[in-house]
Amino acid sequence: MSPSKIRIRHVGKRFERDGAAVEALHDVSLELCANEFVTFVGASGCGKSTLLRIIGGLETLSSGEISVDGRCIDGPGIDRAMVFQHYSLYPWLTVMQNIKFCRQLKAIADTVRSDSDVEIASGRADALLNLMGLSAFEKAWPNQLSGGMQQRVAIARALMPRPEILLMDEPFGALDAQTREVMHDLIRHVHQLEKSTILFVTHDVEEAIYLGSRVVLMAPRPGRIDTVYEVPLPAERDQDMKLAPEFIALKREILARIRETSGMRTDFELLEQLTRQAPAEA
Amino acid sequence: MATLNPVAPSIAAPPSPAAAPAAVRPRVRWWVIRGTLPRPVFLMLAVAGMLLPLLLWWAWTTFGDPDPVFMPSPGAVFARILRWWSEEGLIGDIWISVYRVMAGFFASALIALPLGLYIGSYRPVQAALEPLTDFIRYMPAVAFIPLVMLWVGIDESAKVLIIFIGTFFQMVLMVAEDVRRVPMAQIEAAQTMGANRGEILKLVILPSARPALLDTLRITCGWAWTYLVVAELVAANSGLGYAILKAQRYMHTDKIFAGILLISLIGLLTDQSFRWLHRRAFPWLHKR
Numbered sequence: 244m245s246p247s248k249i250r251i252r253h254v255g256k257r258f259e260r261d262g263a264a265v266e267a268l269h270d271v272s273l274e275l276c277a278n279e280f281v282t283f284v285g286a287s288g289c290g291k292s293t294l295l296r297i298i299g300g301l302e303t304l305s306s307g308e309i310s311v312d313g314r315c316i317d318g319p320g321i322d323r324a325m326v327f328q329h330y331s332l333y334p335w336l337t338v339m340q341n342i343k344f345c346r347q348l349k350a351i352a353d354t355v356r357s358d359s360d361v362e363i364a365s366g367r368a369d370a371l372l373n374l375m376g377l378s379a380f381e382k383a384w385p386n387q388l389s390g391g392m393q394q395r396v397a398i399a400r401a402l403m404p405r406p407e408i409l410l411m412d413e414p415f416g417a418l419d420a421q422t423r424e425v426m427h428d429l430i431r432h433v434h435q436l437e438k439s440t441i442l443f444v445t446h447d448v449e450e451a452i453y454l455g456s457r458v459v460l461m462a463p464r465p466g467r468i469d470t471v472y473e474v475p476l477p478a479e480r481d482q483d484m485k486l487a488p489e490f491i492a493l494k495r496e497i498l499a500r501i502r503e504t505s506g507m508r509t510d511f512e513l514l515e516q517l518t519r520q521a522p523a524e525a
Numbered sequence: 526m527a528t529l530n531p532v533a534p535s536i537a538a539p540p541s542p543a544a545a546p547a548a549v550r551p552r553v554r555w556w557v558i559r560g561t562l563p564r565p566v567f568l569m570l571a572v573a574g575m576l577l578p579l580l581l582w583w584a585w586t587t588f589g590d591p592d593p594v595f596m597p598s599p600g601a602v603f604a605r606i607l608r609w610w611s612e613e614g615l616i617g618d619i620w621i622s623v624y625r626v627m628a629g630f631f632a633s634a635l636i637a638l639p640l641g642l643y644i645g646s647y648r649p650v651q652a653a654l655e656p657l658t659d660f661i662r663y664m665p666a667v668a669f670i671p672l673v674m675l676w677v678g679i680d681e682s683a684k685v686l687i688i689f690i691g692t693f694f695q696m697v698l699m700v701a702e703d704v705r706r707v708p709m710a711q712i713e714a715a716q717t718m719g720a721n722r723g724e725i726l727k728l729v730i731l732p733s734a735r736p737a738l739l740d741t742l743r744i745t746c747g748w749a750w751t752y753l754v755v756a757e758l759v760a761a762n763s764g765l766g767y768a769i770l771k772a773q774r775y776m777h778t779d780k781i782f783a784g785i786l787l788i789s790l791i792g793l794l795t796d797q798s799f800r801w802l803h804r805r806a807f808p809w810l811h812k813r
Contacts, residue, residue: 301713321719331710334809335732347728350719384809397714404718 248277248440249298249408254307256293256466266465267293271307273459273468275442277407280434282443282455284497286505290466291444291459292412298442299325299410311408321350324406326397326414332385339381342399343368351404364403371399374433391422398430402437411443415450424482427453431480448497452490453480460497462504469504472497597779602786605779609768615787622753622764623791625681629688629756630749633696634742641700646730655701662694667755679760687759691752696745703737704730736807743799750792 256268268290275281283291296302298309300319309316311323333341345351346364354360372378375395385393394414401409411430415423431454434441445451451458452474462469475489484490554560562570579599585591586598593601609615643650644658669690673683707730715729757766765784772780804811 299713299717301716319716319719323717325714325717327710327714329710330708331714333711333729333733335735335807344715344728345718348715348718348720348724350721384812386809387812400714401717410717 246276247274248279248312249273249275249442250310250313251275251294251298252307252309254294254297254309255305256290256297256302257305268297268304269465269467271466271468273471275440277440278434278438279457280431280441280443280455281457281459282445282451283459283461284445284448284451284501285461285469286463286501287446288463288466289461289504290463291461293466294461295325295410295412295442295444298408299323301325321345321354321404322406323408323410324401324404325410325412326394326401328413328416329390329393331397332393332400334385337382337384338377338388338396339368339372341385341396342371342403344400345404354404367405368403371402374436375399375429389422391418391426394418394426395429398433402433402439405437407439409437409439409441411441413444413446416446423447423450428482430454448494448501449485452476452493452497453485458493458497460500460504464506470500594776594778597782601779602782605777605783606787609780609783613768614763618763618765618768619787619791622757622766622788625684625756625764626688626746626749626753628681628685629752630692630746632685633689633693633745633749637693637696637700638738641697642704642726642731644697645701645704646726651701655698658694658697662698666691666752667758670755670759674759683759684756684761684764687756688749688752691755692745692749695748696741699741699745700738703734703741706737707733736803736810739799739803739806743796743803746795746799747792750788750795753788 251271251273254268254271255266257264257266259265271290271294283294285291293302297304298316300316300323316323333344336344369378372381375398377392377395377399380388380392385396388396398414415426418426427450430441430443433439441454443451443454448458455474456478458472458474459468460470460472461467472493474493476484476487555562583599586596586601597605606615609618640654644654645651666687670687673686673690677683677686711729711733712725715725720728753764754766754769757764757770761767765788769781769784772778772784
């Protein structure tokens with residue numbers, strides 16, 4: 244195995260809410276290799292989004308440390324791009340202007356040294372537009388696009404500065420099931436093409452298994468890593484694999500574990516009681 | 526399954542053309558919450574809404590025959606406007622009033638926009654300035670007249686200052702609120718692309734808040750007009766507000782009506798210009 248790309252060591256995150264201390268993350272440790280695709284699932288409140296946002300530099304950690312290529316992270320950086328669930332596109336800019344947004348930033352402009360760099364960057368914007376199947380919508384505004392197309396613009400924009408790490412926070416959470424399947428194959432294609440390391444947070448277990456080479460299951464109160472599952476599927480995947488026995492077995496295992504750790508057992512017991520009573524009455 | 530198969534194609538088949546004329550014309554439903562209305566109907570209702578009070582006013586003064594000092598007729602008011610225009614320098618009054626309102630309005634916008642941007646973006650600025658602004662905005666602008674006369678005298682700047690006092694503090698708070706409404710995801714997306722604070726203000730927050738800011742300017746500009754009469758209480762000898770005050774002294778009710786109507790007409794025109802500008806400047810909001 245290649246050396247660790249991201250090293251998360253004993254990370255804790257505490258904050259105060261209404262005077263009470265909340266432990267959002269407790270002693271989280273994880274190592275990720277370069278070009279790995281790791282997905283994070285867990286019951287709400289398990290801190291999966293918080294962990295992603297800390298890696299992205301959008302939130303601070305209370306204890307422990309996170310390093311990328313051996314350097315501790317301190318705030319956001321162009322090596323880590325983030326895709327949000329929604330409302331992150333700039334509605335006053337066209338699709339192409341959104342994708343090229345980072346080129347106006349000093350941090351990116353400093354990396355451009357020659358005319359050929361500029362040319363390469365323009366070519367990259369066009370290539371990303373094509374890759375995302377958006378070439379016909381270059382001059383459209385985001386609110387003229389469907390939800391799935393908007394997320395493709397957001398992904399293209401995040402990929403524009405060639406980030407080594409792509410952080411995705413429930414990027415397909417607001418999309419319908421069919422669009423989501425298309426996006427899954429697209430993002431897997433992007434992963435192979437760009438050789439980026441992807442951290443992907445989702446509440447959809449099937450999505451987590453289909454996309455990830457590892458699935459990290461987190462548990463709430465306090466937010467922590469519960470189990471890390473290796474996905475027993477080949478690197479090349481297709482939608483039919485979702486029906487494979489090993490896929491279904493893993494899905495069942497993960498779902499059961501989420502239920503166990505979510506602390507919502509009473510609800511399930513109540514539901515079971517109701518379903519048991521129903522046939523008796525019929 | 527086999528029994529279902531023969532049925533399926535007939536369901537999928539398009540309805541035959543012969544059946545089309547039988548389709549019921551969709552009923553016009555006006556009273557749907559946030560529903561739509563055909564444009565001609567909308568315009569008709571808008572015009573009717575504007576004309577109805579005018580009609581009632583005309584009917585009352587024609588058939589009710591009230592004392593003209595109490596309630597002048599629309600015709601008398603219109604004649605008064607013409608006389609004002611031809612003999613009493615209406616254009617000059619309009620010009621000086623527009624100048625005062627716009628000077629006060631632009632002066633407050635000039636300071637309120639950057640200040641509100643910083644209050645809405647940086648917590649320390651908000652903590653230091655927002656409570657104070659909130660406090661001052663409840664101070665009655667009218668009551669400042671003696672102080673303004675004492676401090677800056679009775680020339681043009683005094684009138685402009687009254688309008689400034691009336692609009693500025695409200696405007697700052699509204700601008701700050703507009704800025705705070707910029708979605709956090711837009712800001713965070715820029716941060717993860719390596720944008721620094723200045724770039725986020727300039728390239729994300731400002732352009733994102735622009736439509737809301739123009740609306741804030743439109744609304745506060747209307748407020749600036751409402752302070753005109755107050756401002757022209759200060760030793761003015763010209764202007765629409767002054768004309769109203771003078772007419773009040775001589776019980777020229779028709780001129781009071783004329784002045785009020787002219788101010789609201791100019792206000793309406795300004796408002797519509799702002800709306801037009803909104804459609805022109807932010808096409809992405811109006812095009813789908």
